[in-house]
Amino acid sequence: MADDLTLPFEVRSQVYRLLADLFLTPPDEQVLTMLSHPDFVADWPLGRGLPDVEQGLTRIANALPQANLTDLRQEFYHLFGFLGPADAPPWQSVYLDREHVLMGEETLKLRALFARFGLVVAETERQPEDHISLQLQFLAALAARTAERLTAGDEPGARTLLEGQRECLEENLLRWADKFVSQAEAASESGFYGGLARLTLGLLRLDLSEVRRLLAAPSLI
């Protein structure tokens, strides 16, 4: 019974951590090997059957056989502004802040949200809080903690964590993810990062509806 309750959160935590890494770090041989494993797409654990998820997975699967690591790294740099200009800026404030630059009110809002759950961006991490990767890390952390609270039978604790996830999804990520995904798709030459972005959008939408459903339920346990 406990397994039925916690497994979905363990899955989401794992998936979000993977996506967070892929949006933050340039690909290397190891990542490429992992992504090219036949079970990676075949056994993809979340959101199967949803159009955005399936479309994203198909694009990833199609892109990988031809993918050349050098080109994929260049695509990563140019899309996400890793070295300089970004074709698909991965920061919320660029889309939503009134000045459309980094470190806007949107960034400070996320800083406050993270802090409410005792989380702060490490000093070694040079990204502002509103980077998509850090928001996915936040969701991963809260999903993992939700599983813990559910196992411990702490329903109020789990609800607080679900509310945090809802806020991150509804009031933050999903207000700009569609624009980010369109820009990433338009500029992704290999199709890989366009696919990854599309897949992510599908998962975020699914997740918001699940989190809302759980919050509306009279009892979680």
Next chain:
Amino acid sequence: MKPELSRRTFLKWSAVVGAGAAVGGVAATQSGLQLIDGTASAAPAPGPVKVVPQQCTVNCGGYSCALQLHVQDDTIIRVDTDQMDRDGFPAMRGCLRGRATRQFVYNPDRLKQPMKRVGKRGEGKFEPITWDEAYKLIAENLDRIIKKYGNQALYVQYASGTDGTTRTPVTRLLNMLGGYLNYYNTYSSACYNWAGPYTFGKLESNSSDDLMNSKLIVLFANNSAETQPGGGNEFYWQLKAKQNGAKVIVIDPRLSDTTKALADEWIPIRPTTDNALMDAMAYVMLTENLHNQAFLDKYTVGFDEATLPKGAPANSSYRSYVMGLADGVKKTPEWAEKITGVPAATIVRLAREIATTKPCAMIQNLGWQRHAMGEQPVRGLPVLAAMTGNIGIKGGGPGLRDGRKSAPSISLAAGTNPVKASISCFQWVEAIERGTELKPVDGLLNVPKLDTNIKFIWNYGGNTMINQHSDTGHTHKVLSDDSLCEFIVIHDVMMTPSARYADVLLPDATSYERMHLGRGSTNVMGDRFYLGVPAITPLHDIKTNYEVCSGVAEKLGIGQKFTEGKTWEQWLKDAVNAVAAKTPGFPNWDAMLKDPIYRGKDTKPVIAYEKFIQDPEKNKLSTPSGKIEIYSEKLAKLAAERGNAKELPAIPKYVPAWEGPNADPALLEKYPLQLLGHHVKRRVHSTHDNNKWLEEVEPQAITLNEIDAAERGIKDGDMVKVFNDRGEIHVTCRVSKGIMPGVADLPQGAWYTPNKDGVDTRGCINTITKYHPTPGAKGNPQHTNLVQVAKL
């Protein structure tokens, strides 16, 4: 939430992604998010807002306007400016560019970590490297190139994206390594600073507050409302003078913002022809006897035959030239009308008005000297100032640029460059291709020839590597061949078009993230902003110029010698205290940390050459004759050596430009429009071109007169192509009455963005400009262009 898979399948997938063991029970991934003190605590309240005084450091030629950055939790949340007006001392109020500072500092496109080129040079492919690898690469290449080619192979490129003292570490480092090839001139003022001294020796101007004493102000190529709109700059005083009752006339091919704001009369003129206008005004004054002969006799050389130096040919005086004694052509208003497009009657009226309104301030600025024969107008206007006796008096002036008051300057110890050879800053591409063939007649200074071509370029905060230099197509060709210039280091804030040509590309701190002294310019009233203290922790993985040069010095084994064990802050502190020690009233370091603005006290205007006019025998000018040299023997001698006396006459003359209204008729038929690239207020040169707020203010576009547009079937807002034999640009067209027919204007500084066919798609004027150094200064003629425009 229903599981869509069994735990077994999930674990299988987890094993593939390689992190199965970490699933569950972890609060966050190890890379980015951390628990605060290991416990979940309540959100900390936002910190207090502090106001950090800082300065805008773009190179507008203004005065480092004062910004007040509102900072909360290490984040600039608001940009304000100095509002402290004092009587006669206007606030150093920032303009639109300074106020768009958050758009610069927090631009998502900033360079973020050190990198090296991996593709073909200029292709824009880089891989990240560590700072240590970057220092090692630079050090190895410096060492290799010095050993192989000698120190003349090193070149520190002209750059103006950062303030001067911030640039010093590069020259200090290279001096310690045996030196580098020098440059002279700037891309801004080559002809002005080169030609002006042939007339006056040391250049002076009446300070702008003296305009309050002027009855008539005539501005030539002077557009301070757009070039330096901030604070207490020239425009402030021009406006005050206008409000004080002065009449203002502006001579400019464009209806500039300055003209719109100030002018009682706008006189549009064809670019490159201002000397014809001035010559014809001299003709009117002479024939109507409106000039001040006594002034000319007493203070000048070579206006008349009688004051020519011994040995000057007969009929070589300015009067003889104007009256047609040498070439048989009288420089009448009708003659000038055909060249300039200014009606003869207007020329007559303007000449009379200037000659009979006292005092009259005739002020030039730099636009007209970035031309094919840019030396001529610089020396031309002072002749009218002398003819009307306006030099050395209140409300008048010598016909040079707007003037300022001085404040002490601070410099850092760069050491001495053992290499003496120097080229014009405009000649670097030529020095890559054929440096060893350059000779003194080409403008090479201090040596008969160079031992090597340029092989190594260090560019700190500059975009002349391609964008701001003439003929981008040719520059691209030369730079793409990395057997010519073998190594290029670029250190900048943004991925500029120049940065794409780096072999090692380093991300710099903005001036709001590092400690820095102000720019080397002085305020009209002596107010000057000296010290910028970092407002925020640097973003990304960036390092300052001092850190970079220290790192490279370390790799070359001269780390201690280079730094003397001092931090950057200690260098600045020592420099400030050294000036304070010998300058009464100048703040020391501690005082400056409290108030970085040094406030002027002198309310008395500066009158240029006042002492010389009072007693020309006792207070001689620094020209060879000690007088105002309308005829320069020194220039005659230089032109004879160079064999270009026609283009570089001893008196200022109208010399037709190779691409102007008197160019080869076949060329004019093919390319009938003169194209200018004025300094637009939404950029400073190329700085801020990627600033979205400023682009909204004034989107990049070419402006055509409505007559020229109608002939071409072009409507306002159409996309057009602008082209000549050197290149092609696709850009939006603005159709206007506010520009001289036959003239087009494409503001300089837009970032060169070639498509796969090499067509620039952003509106970078240097796509079509010509590399053709001016005859004297070897300066850049980037406003001299013939083009055709057609609807796309």
